[in-house]
Amino acid sequence: MSRIYKFLDDRLNLSPLLKEIADHQVPDHANPLKTPTALIYCFGGICLFILLLQILTGVFLMLYYVPSPDNAYAGVNYIQNELAFGGLVRGIHRVGASAAVVMVFLHMMRVVLTGSYKNPRELNWIVGIVLLLTVMGFCFTGYLLPWDQKAYWATTVGVNMVESIPLVGNFLAAALRGGSEVGMLTLVRFYVVHVMFLPALLVIFLAAHFFMVRRQGISRPL
Amino acid sequence: MMNRDAPSATQAGNPGSFYPNHLFVESLAALAVFAATVLAAYVWQVPLEEMADPGDTTYVPRPEWYFLFYFQLLKYFEGPLVVVGTFFLPLLTLTLLILLPFLDTSPTTDIRKRPCAAALSLAGVVAVVALTALSVVEDESHVDKIVLPPITEEQITAGREIFNKFCMLCHAIDGKGGFMAPDLTQIGSRANRAYIERVIINPQIVSQTTIMSVIPLSDAERHEVSAFLSRKK
Amino acid sequence: MELPEANETLSRRRFFVNGIKVVAGLLGLGLGIPLVGFFIAPALKKEQHDWIAIADLNLMNAGEPAKVTYQYTRRDGWKTAETRKTAFVVKHADGKITALTNKCTHLGCGVEWNASSKQFTCPCHGGVFDIQGNVTAGPPPKPLTRLMVKVEVNKIFIKDAQQ
Numbered sequence: 264m265s266r267i268y269k270f271l272d273d274r275l276n277l278s279p280l281l282k283e284i285a286d287h288q289v290p291d292h293a294n295p296l297k298t299p300t301a302l303i304y305c306f307g308g309i310c311l312f313i314l315l316l317q318i319l320t321g322v323f324l325m326l327y328y329v330p331s332p333d334n335a336y337a338g339v340n341y342i343q344n345e346l347a348f349g350g351l352v353r354g355i356h357r358v359g360a361s362a363a364v365v366m367v368f369l370h371m372m373r374v375v376l377t378g379s380y381k382n383p384r385e386l387n388w389i390v391g392i393v394l395l396l397t398v399m400g401f402c403f404t405g406y407l408l409p410w411d412q413k414a415y416w417a418t419t420v421g422v423n424m425v426e427s428i429p430l431v432g433n434f435l436a437a438a439l440r441g442g443s444e445v446g447m448l449t450l451v452r453f454y455v456v457h458v459m460f461l462p463a464l465l466v467i468f469l470a471a472h473f474f475m476v477r478r479q480g481i482s483r484p485l
Numbered sequence: 486m487m488n489r490d491a492p493s494a495t496q497a498g499n500p501g502s503f504y505p506n507h508l509f510v511e512s513l514a515a516l517a518v519f520a521a522t523v524l525a526a527y528v529w530q531v532p533l534e535e536m537a538d539p540g541d542t543t544y545v546p547r548p549e550w551y552f553l554f555y556f557q558l559l560k561y562f563e564g565p566l567v568v569v570g571t572f573f574l575p576l577l578t579l580t581l582l583i584l585l586p587f588l589d590t591s592p593t594t595d596i597r598k599r600p601c602a603a604a605l606s607l608a609g610v611v612a613v614v615a616l617t618a619l620s621v622v623e624d625e626s627h628v629d630k631i632v633l634p635p636i637t638e639e640q641i642t643a644g645r646e647i648f649n650k651f652c653m654l655c656h657a658i659d660g661k662g663g664f665m666a667p668d669l670t671q672i673g674s675r676a677n678r679a680y681i682e683r684v685i686i687n688p689q690i691v692s693q694t695t696i697m698s699v700i701p702l703s704d705a706e707r708h709e710v711s712a713f714l715s716r717k718k
Numbered sequence: 719m720e721l722p723e724a725n726e727t728l729s730r731r732r733f734f735v736n737g738i739k740v741v742a743g744l745l746g747l748g749l750g751i752p753l754v755g756f757f758i759a760p761a762l763k764k765e766q767h768d769w770i771a772i773a774d775l776n777l778m779n780a781g782e783p784a785k786v787t788y789q790y791t792r793r794d795g796w797k798t799a800e801t802r803k804t805a806f807v808v809k810h811a812d813g814k815i816t817a818l819t820n821k822c823t824h825l826g827c828g829v830e831w832n833a834s835s836k837q838f839t840c841p842c843h844g845g846v847f848d849i850q851g852n853v854t855a856g857p858p859p860k861p862l863t864r865l866m867v868k869v870e871v872n873k874i875f876i877k878d879a880q881q
Contacts, residue, residue, distance in 0.1 A: 285504035294501055295510050305514045312515040316522070316749075323753050327795070336536040341796040343533050347759040348752040354526025362522055364551040375606045378594030385586035392582050406549060412679070415537030416546030424559075424571040444539065485594045505734035512741040519745060
């Protein structure tokens with residue numbers, strides 16, 4: 264291991280990079296080893312872990328998922344009932360979605376509690392809001408993908424809510440569905456949003472989130 | 486103004502260093518979350534319901550639990566007020582959230598010295614929790630909620646007998662029975678089991694003018710009939 | 719017996735580094751086993767093959783391979799797929815029946831029977847097989863694959879599985 268690292272370090276000069284990422288001090292008030300209540304400062308890290316878990320299980324679920332009405336249901340049924348570890352992988356992805364919502368919410372509560380959104384961290388707070396919306400977008404689009412009764416009708420209701428927006432509601436809802444009813448086009452676009460658009464958004468804003476945390480440091484109580 | 490923590494190689498290994506000390510704590514937290522997730526995936530088995538049936542408009546959908554609070558909130562906005570719940574309220578919440586750092590500008594971070602921010606966020610949390618709880622309670626008492634036991638051969642046999650006794654006066658099946666009501670020989674390919682159940686409970690959902698009467702069946706008997714009929718394909 | 723402070727810091731550091739490694743290992747196993755198992759699961763499923771009637775024994779001439787195309791349904795994930803394949807059924811001089819796939823063992827091109835030279839030849843890279851399927855010239859590393867064969871009431875059946 265260390266020889267491989269040395270080989271790479273000699274050629275790419277990785278050490279300063281790693282130092283920048285990992286070699287810094289965690290202030291006492293945010294360090295659970297010094298202050299047990301500082302565990303609330305771990306919520307953000309847990310969010311990152313869950314999102315990585317979701318990406319990993321999600322990529323594997325894509326192996327057996329075909330986004331068309333017949334195949335989507337049959338594929339999820341195949342995953343659930345015929346494949347080794349299928350129920351477990353799907354179960355982790357689904358429970359992981361709930362866990363992500365809970366942890367993102369708790370992380371946000373921690374930031375509110377410690378007033379960490381204040382000057383100079385306003386921008387990072389807004390990036391955090393975008394990330395919250397992204398996670399909710401994942402939940403909403405992912406709910407349709409199994410194409411069972413619950414998926415279909417919950418999405419129908421969800422998209423119908425958009426219709427009530429004045430002036431542009433009907434058009435927006437049709438654009439979301441790809442037509443006047445939830446159907447094949449809806450499934451494909453929800454799938455593409457779920458596995459391409461939102462992950463891209465997630466990666467970009469997560470990078471910004473972490474960059475700002477490292478630039479600005481962890482907030483101190485004032 | 487920036488209180489950036491100066492990185493220093495000499496401090497690595499101090500209780501305050503990110504690597505390895507703090508990362509170890511974070512990794513333990515990650516492991517705990519992973520174990521809990523796997524356990525929950527086992528305990529809370531993911532249900533796959535019947536395949537989507539765009540024609541079955543009697544299905545009552547429920548969102549995932551974390552959207553329940555919003556689902557419940559929407560019940561309170563009727564008629565012209567619907568758009569308040571579906572659009573203006575979420576928009577207002579989002580705007581408030583984004584503007585929070587620019588509204589709460591006092592330099593202090595102590596929650597006890599920020600009564601406005603504290604009260605607002607507490608109210609938000611209480612509202613979400615209360616609405617979720619309310620939704621769960623109302624759902625429990627919802628008449629439309631039907632939990633179907635898995636189909637067994639015994640159920641199908643029992644269902645056939647009940648059908649012969651009560652339904653065959655009007656409905657025909659496999660060439661036998663009455664002609665006052667639709668032939669149900671292939672009903673299983675047109676309607677799913679949940680829909681059959683709902684029609685038995687409330688025949689009017691098929692048509693306001695139906696002459697079909699409500700047959701006094703117990704829940705178990707109704708499940709048997711629906712099991713029998715849903716297999717007639 | 720007091721350790722110097724620098725040493726103590728170092729041993730603490732080693733404890734945390736090892737701790738991270740253990741946790742990473744546990745997470746790797748806990749996730750790796752299900753995910754790898756999930757990935758390879760279809761490969762571990764046994765495919766079911768049925769006997770397919772393909773030729774009439776009475777119509778076969780000894781020493782003259784009959785080219786047959788057979789069709790069978792295969793489970794393809796959650797669907798069933800119709801698959802068509804070609805084989806040569808051979809009645810040997812001693813009355814024995816063999817069935818060879820037409821797939822060249824070199825790179826999988828379709829071999830053809832050459833009636834004048836009494837050999838199977840591959841059009842791609844010049845592989846040559848005799849009537850038993852054994853390689854007589856060219857690059858193929860193995861004889862042609864023999865399928866399972868049985869004869870019942872003068873009907874020849876094959877199974878799409880290696881003998």
